[in-house]
Amino acid sequence: MLHVDDLTVTVPGRTLVDGVSFTLPAASTLALVGASGSGKTTTALALLGEYPPGARVTGRVTVAGRHIDSVQPPPPGTVGFIPQHPATALNPVLRIGTVLRQIAARHGTAVHEALRKARLPGDRDFLRRFPHQLSGGQQQRLVLAHALLADPSVIVADEPTTGQDAVTRAEVAAELSGLGIAVVLLSHDLELVRELADQVVVLKDGRVVEFGPAVLDSPRTEYAKALVTAQPREPEPRAEPDVLLEIEDLGAGILREVTLDVTRGERLAVVGRSGSGKTTLARCVAGLRPWSGGAIRLAGRPLPQRRDRTDLTRIQYVFQNALASFDPHRAVVDQVARTAVRLRALPAPTAREEAAETLAALGLNRDAARRRPHALSGGELQRAALARALLARPDVLVCDEITSGLDPVTQAEVLDLLTDLDVTLIVISHDLPLVARIADRVAVIHDGRLVEHGPARMLGRPARRVLLPAPDQ
Template sequence: MIEVTDLRVLSSGRTLVDGVSFTVPEGRVLALVGASGSGKTTTGLALLGERPQGTQVTGTIRIAGRWPAPPGTVGYVPQHPSSVLNPARRIGRVLNGIARLHGTSVSAALASARLPADRAFLRRFPHQLSGGQQQRLVLAQALLTAPRVIVADEATTGQDAITRGELAATLRELEVTLVLLSHDLDIVRALADDIVILRDGKVVESGPAVLEAPHSTYAKALVAAQPDPAAPVTARPLADVPRLRVRDLTAGYRGRPAVQRITLDVAGGERLGVVGRSGSGKTTLARCLAGLHPWTAGGVAVDTVRLPPRRRTRPHRTLVQYVFQDARASFDPWRPVDEQVARTAVRLRNVPSGRARTEALEHLERMGLDATLARRRPHHLSGGELQRAALARALLARPRVLICDEITSGLDTLTQATILDLLTDLDLTLLFISHDLGVVARIADTIAVIDQGRIVEHGPAARVLRTPAHNLTRALLNDPTTSAKKRSPVGTDTMPT
C-alpha cells in the first residue's frame, strides 16, 4: 500500500530526513516514534506530497502504486488542532461543506471520532471545545474525505486515558492504512503492527516488538523514560498556610456550567496535579484562576490579594502565570523567540527592554535553549524547545502561582522528562493539568480529580494513585488502551527496511 524508499529531506544544508525507507501493507498500522525534531512529521507530510518551505525532497514514495496520490487518498490529523480548525466558522458548516464535496456523512464521521452529532454541538465554534474534543473533530474532518491512508500526528495529544482508549479502538476499526506519528508509547503498543524509531532523521531501529525488546541505546532510553503511575511517590513536607485560595468558584459558557462551586487550597510550593476527562472543566478552572475567563460566583485569592474575575491590573497578572498546551499557537510566528519572552518582563514588571532581553536569554539558557536558538523565529524550534521557551516566558513575570496546562502532551518521553525536571526545581506553587497519570505521579504532591466541573477526589498523590476512592479515578488509572487489540502480524513483508 505504502512504499517509501531512501527518503531524504534537506533544508538550508541541514538534513531533516536521512534515507528513511519502510513499507506498510494495506490496512496495517505503522508507528514512527522519536524525539521532537527526529523527522517524524516531515516524513508524514511527505506522504501527503507536502514539504516545509525551502526544502529539497529526494527518494521515492508510492501509495497504492501511484504518485502523487489522488486528492483525498491521504488524510491528515495534525498534532495541533488549532492549525486546521477555522475559529470563525461553526463546526456544522465546515463539516457539511467537506461532506458535500466528497459525498460522505457528517453523522458517521462524528460517530467514528466519538463526538455527538446533535444540533447544539454542530452550532459550536472550535474554541468552545476541549483540547481533546478539538483533536477528535480534526479526525472527523479527515474521515469525511473517505481516505485510504490516514497520517495521524500525535492524534491522542491532550486526551484522558478513557478517551485515548476509545480513540485507539476507533483507529483500529477504521478500514484505512494508518501511519501513526506518536510519542505516546502506550498508544503505539496498542495500535502498531510495526514500529520505526527515528533519531536525527535516521532509522535507528525497526520491527514489531521494538518497545518490548529494544536493542539500540536510544530506543532503550525512550522506553525507560516513560513515566509510570505505579512508581513510588515521595511525599514532601508542605506549608501550612495556603498560597492559593479558591472558594465556591462557578463559571460556564453561555449559561452552560463548566466549573461548579469548586473550593480548593494550595500551599506555597505545593505541586497540585489536576486530572479528569476531556471537557471536565480542568482548563476552565485554570483559565479562571489566570484571569482568562470570568467566573460568575465565588472568589480567588493569592496570599492576601483577592483577584478580580476580569480586567486584572498588571500586579494581578504577575501573581498567576499560564503556560498553554499548544506552545506554538501561543507565539507570534514572525518575531524572534527571545524578543517575545523578554516582552513579559517589559509589560508586567516595567523592566527596560535591554535588561529584559538579558533576563530572557538567561532564563532560556537555564531551560536549555542557547542564544543562537532563542534568537530564531518559532518555526525553527521543535515542540519541546518551544514549550521550554513558553515556560521561561511565564517565569519572567516572577509569579507566585504557575499553571501548566498539558505542557508535556505531545512530547517524547526524554523531552518530557527534561521539562518535568525543570518544573521540580522551581520554588513556587504549581497547578499541573495533565491526562497522563504517570506524569502526574512523577511531579505532584497532591491530586485533584475533576468530573463535570466538580472536584470528586482530592488528596495526597500517593493515596489517590494507590487507593483511589472515586470510580472516575479508578477508570483513569486503568489504562484502556489495552482494549484496542492488535491483529496478528502479516509476515516479514510488514517489516520496515
C-alpha cells in the same frame, strides 16, 4: 500501499530527514517515534507533498501507486491528515453539519457513515453546534470524520491523543484501530503505539535507528532504550508550608462551588476528563477568564477579576499549545524577553540577556533562541514557553498539559525542570502516572465539581473511576 525510499530533506544549514525508508501495507498501522526534532513531522508531511520553505528533497514517496512530491502532491482525498491540535483545522464560524455536508458533496460520500466511524452523534442538535462547543476529544473525532469523508488511502495521525484523558484516549485508539485503512501514527504515547502499531520506526536526528514490529518491547539501541525507559525524578517530600492560594466556592461556566487551597512551594495537579472544567479553573486562577461566583485569594488578598501588572506577574500561565502562543514572525528570545520588559520594567537589552540565560538554563542555546518559533521542535518550544513565564518571577506557575505531545525523554526532562523550580505549581494533566511522579497533592474535577482532593500517593477509587476507562473499553 505506501513506500518511502531514501527520503532526504535538507534546509540551509540542517538535514531534517536523512535517508528514511519504510513500507506500509494496506490496512496496517506504522508508528513514527523519536524525541522532539527527530524528523517525525517532516517525514509525515512528505506523504502529503509538503516540505519546509527552501527545502531540498531527494528520494521517493509513493502513495497508492502515485509518486508524491512538492510538484505533484497527492490528489485530494488520497492522504488524510489529523493534526495534533484539532481546533486549528476547524472553521470556528461554520456549524459542524455545514462543513461536513460541504466535504461530503465534494467527494460523493455520506456524512452519517463518517460520523459513525468517528463515533460521533449525527443528530440535528450536534450538527448545529460550532467547533468551540465541543470537548477536545470531540474536536479530534470531528477532524477524523472530515478526513474519512474524503475516502483516503492513508491517514496520517499526528499525536491524536495529545491532552486527552484516559477515557478519550481509549476511544481514539478504538477509532483508529477500526478504520480498515493504512495509518501513519506520530506519537510520544508509547502505550498507544504498542496498542495500535504493526510496525515501529524509531527516528533520531532524521535517521532510522530501529525498525520492526517489536521495537518497544525489545529495543536494541541505547537511544530506543532511553525512549522506553525515560522517567522523571520522583519529587522529594515537602514539609507542610503556609497557604499561598485559596479558591473558595468558585463558579465559572461548568464549575460549581469549587473550594481548594495550594500551599507555598507545593505542586498541585488538577485532573479530570475532557470538558470537566480543569482548564476553566486554571484560567480563572491566572486571570484569563472571569468567574460568576466565589473568590480567589493570593497570600490572603482577594484577586480581582481584572488584574493589574503586579497580579499578572505573580501568577503566570503556560499553555498546552506552545506554538500557538508565540508570534510566528519574531525571534523566540525577543518574545521571551518581552515578559521582563512588560511586567518587570527591565530595559530591553537587559531583558534580552536574561531571556537568553534563562533559555540556556532550560536547554535552549543562543542559536536556537534566535530562531522563529516554527524552526523549533515541540520540546524546544515548550521550554521557551516555560522560560517566558519564569521571566515574570511568578509566585504561582500554572502549566496546562505542557508535556502533552512530548516524547518520553523530553517529557522527563521538562518534568525534572518543573520539580527543580522554586515556585508553586498548578499542573493540569490527564496522565495519572505523571501526576503520581510530580504532584504533592491532586484535585480531581468531574462535571465541574471537586470530587476528590488529597495527597497524590493516596489518589483513591473515586478519582480513578472518573479518569480511567471501564475495563471493556
